[in-house]
Amino acid sequence: MQQANLNALFDPKSIAIIGASPDDQKIGGRPLSYLQKYGYEGVIYPINPKYEEMNGLKCFPDIQAVKAEIDLAIIALPKSVVLDTFKKCVDQKVRSVIIFSAGFAEIDEEGKQLQDEISRLAKQNHVSVLGPNCLGMFNVSKGVYGTFSTIIEDEKPLLSNIGFVSQSGAFGSHVFTLARQHHIGFSYFVATGNECDVDVADCIQFLAQDPGTDVIACYIEGTKDGDKLIEALKLARKNGKPVIALKVGRTNVGMKAALSHTGSLVGADEVFDTVFKQYGVYRAETIEEFLDVTYAASKLPFQKGNKVAVFTVSGGVGIMLADQLSANGLTLPETPEPVKQKLREILPIAGVQNPIDTTAQISYMPTLLEDFMDSVLSSGEFDSTVIFLGFAGLKLDSLADRITTLKAMKERYKDIPQIVVTINSKESRKMFSDAGLCVIDDPSRAVTVSKALHFFANRAEPDHEETYLPVKEDVFGSSTLLTEYGSKRILKQYAIPITEEKLARTAEEAIQFATEIGYPIVLKGMSPQILHKTDKGLVVLNLIDREAVRIEFKKLQKIIEETDGAEFEGVLVQEMLRKDSVEMVVGSKKDPIFGQIVMVGMGGIYIELLKDVSMRKAPVSTTEAEKMIQELQASAILQSYRGKPPYDVEELSHLISQFSHFIVAHEEKLLEVDLNPVMVFEKGHGIKVADGLMTLEKQVIHS
Missing domain, CATH: 3.40.50.261 (Succinyl-CoA synthetase domains)
Structure with a gap:
């Protein structure tokens, strides 16, 4: 149904212009003029109660007076009558609508409520709506010009194999004009405006399936639905169509400006960057680069x-x-x-x-x-x-x-x-x-x-190798923050290798566990309220006998009990890792737009100092995880050098993949996870997660 209505929007066989005018300088007059001048072969229904005839066509007083199927209705009327007009389009079973009118969610709360009602009606009645507050669109090969832009008033657009979609009409017009100066044409030009229904992802999906489009260029400020955008980008890659994106909003100032302009969720720029790379989108930095790369890819x-x-x-x-x-x-x-x-x-x-x-x-x-x-x-x-x-x-x-x-x-x-x-x-x-x-x-x-x-x-589709994890019912309990002990106990259930350890509530238990694990051991004080254990002196290394364990246990317990608001969970008795290793960090963050993002970087303090991190939208295969590691500037440290054997990149890749599937399996519950450090031993000796923390959503609402 949606694809059929997108076809009706972008390749309509009949068009009604509500608010049509014989004056080609008026907003309602331009689409009529363009359709007639540039060879549209479908049926045109001008609608304006002031006229019985317009430009040689019968003019109708109202959309309901047209007793024929209408693929596309263009609304070029004041905001105050748009909703009632749209309702009439719905009653007439019009399949798609373009709304030029401004004054909706981009202006104030009243406008947002009007727009939300249009959106609700559109989805309920399966009508594709472009806009409101949009410049419209054109389909060059079919002579469809559903736009009031002046960029085409003097000259018919050139036809090419480039489909162009922009969340900004003015930006789109600027690029179109530059392109024409360079003798570059388009198959489609779409300006999505406020995106109350049809958004940039819908347009990419349509262009990915259009036989006359080989290259997709898009200007993006943000998106409300990350998964939908990803599916559209996947389809474009599958169909061999390169996507070139100019995504604005890199800085906080830019993000705020984009949010106020489109009403889309802008999101963290590094996550957009990650998604673009992962799904084969070339990200341009300037208009010049955007146009050059788009043009070259088409030729x-x-x-x-x-x-x-x-x-x-x-x-x-x-x-x-x-x-x-x-x-x-x-x-x-x-x-x-x-x-x-x-x-x-x-x-x-x-x-x-x-x-x-x-x-x-x-x-x-x-x-x-x-x-x-x-x-x-x-x-x-x-x-x-x-x-x-x-x-x-x-x-x-x-x-x-x-x-x-x-x-x-x-x-x-x-x-x-x-x-x-x-x-x-x-x-x-x-x-x-x-x-x-x-x-x-x-x-x-x-x-x-x-x-x-x-x-x-080199933007080939990634392999489909997957790691399947057993489904656990509720492994988190009611906490919103899990200590290292609680976090690693959950990871262990998912076959993620962790250090050998046990939680002791008393000094005698600690001594017993230390004997079972084997000296030397590490003691760590556990409290959900104290995240950075080292800062509070809650980590003691290399303890070699019973008496040292007894003394240090009591010290750790005292520190926690004397910290305001801190709850003593116990002391973690942990094996002391002595084999040669490299410290890495594997983590995740739940992005509000794209969901779970998995990352890998150098462990310890280096991730904060060097910012050397590789990210992907989760889940990832082991092969993709290995690519993430190779992208790190510090990846050479894991390789063989000066006679030293390489470290176990294979097992680290396996961990990243396992972990990425774990965070996706618990998408709703997990807010942030930090496994730091992950000890990577020499090749063939595996890895171990030495520390970890999980931050959980405060409330999970099940639909």
Whole structure:
């Protein structure tokens, strides 16, 4: 039902314009004008009680006077009559509605209540609603222009394979205008406004299934439903459609601004970053990068490896490209010796290393560029290429020959993306576009594009290996905070390896447990009210006999009993871990939008000092967990070096996966979990969780 109504919204066979006007300068007049001017082939029903005829069409006094099925109704009326008008659309079984009108949740509480009622009615009656407070949408291939924007009043939009969705109409208009200046078109343009029903995730999902869309670009301020957004991103990746996102709200100031603008939940930016990486979304930092990467992804194949061949008319630019490509994780392999020899035969003065300097002779030898490119790319040693042509884009008299060469190379080496760099005029951009070539004005921007294409080539779906844990009924009890003892006792039930330990209520019990575990031992004072045990002197290491245990037990008990509001739970008697190990931390936090997020980093104090952390939306497989570890700057510490054996990354990966499934299994109850430190021993000797804390939700409401 939802997909059918999204089809009715984005590809309607009939459109009613409520508040239509014959004046194409009015909000109700523009969509009518655009639909007629740009070739919409469906049925249009202008609705305005002041007219019997409008622009050669019969005009209706009311939506209820239309005795035909209506796929889409556009409401271009004052806020005060929108709700009643929408109710009439519902009664008429209209399948989708666009509401231009502003003054709803973005303004005040009264507006929010009106919007909430529209949302309720939309969901109850299965009507797809775009808006309110939105610029609308257009579908270029079908001539559907449900918008009042002036960005298309002078010129019909260009058609391409790029679908663009924006939570801001003004931002969308700005990007659209820049794109047109660069001769870039779209399949769809959607501005979602207040998102009372159809949101950015719905649009991504629709575009992921649209045969005319190969690339999805989106401007995002926030989302109310993290799981829905993830499902849409998964679908886009499954269908091989790259998603480029410009997500604002990195800073607290930006987050507040985004919240006031859209009413969406903005969420922690690092979690959005994590979700984007995990589900193959390229995150752009600037409008320029957003447009460049979107455009390149629509024109070029994704490079399978990171080996780049650079052709340049400038040795200096070649060096700069080499530096910047290398800094972005790409390599410039040396030109193979037989190829070098061939290049020297063609042009003795050429620079035949990589970057390959064709010199200014390229202007005087018509076949030089093709001969050089063909010789190098036919070697099979390169995955992509950047071709710097200086200001060739301004020399229209010779540009046609360059384009003919580049087009031939594109056809001959279909799997190798070719990024052309030259200064352009409006005419040269069109020439490159008509030839299906990707052209960028600046070498550094070409490097960013190359990095993005490599990112897309490696955004394969993760494996589906899963770790299944036994379901436990209620392992938490009524507490909202669990001590180390309580936390680890729960983890043990889920086969997560913890230190050997027992909780003693008396000194005699502590001595008995120490004897059973074996000296040396560790004592830790347990109180739910004292989280940081070390700060209060509640951890004693390396105790080697009965008397030391007795003395230290009493000291720990006294510290807790003398701390205001602290409850003495007991003293944890724990094995002393003496084997060589690396301390890591594995933890989780419940994000209000995306749910349980699992993380790994260096243990002890280093996680706070270095901020070296890798995160994922839980759950993750063991393979994905290993990727998380490899992303850490400190991951080299776990590897073999200077004769030392490597540490047990395999078991640490297994723990992260197990733990991620545990936190998802108890999504509602767990607020935050911190396993710190996790002791990682030498390879083959496993791991042990030496300390841990769980913070629980105060109240769990079961539906």
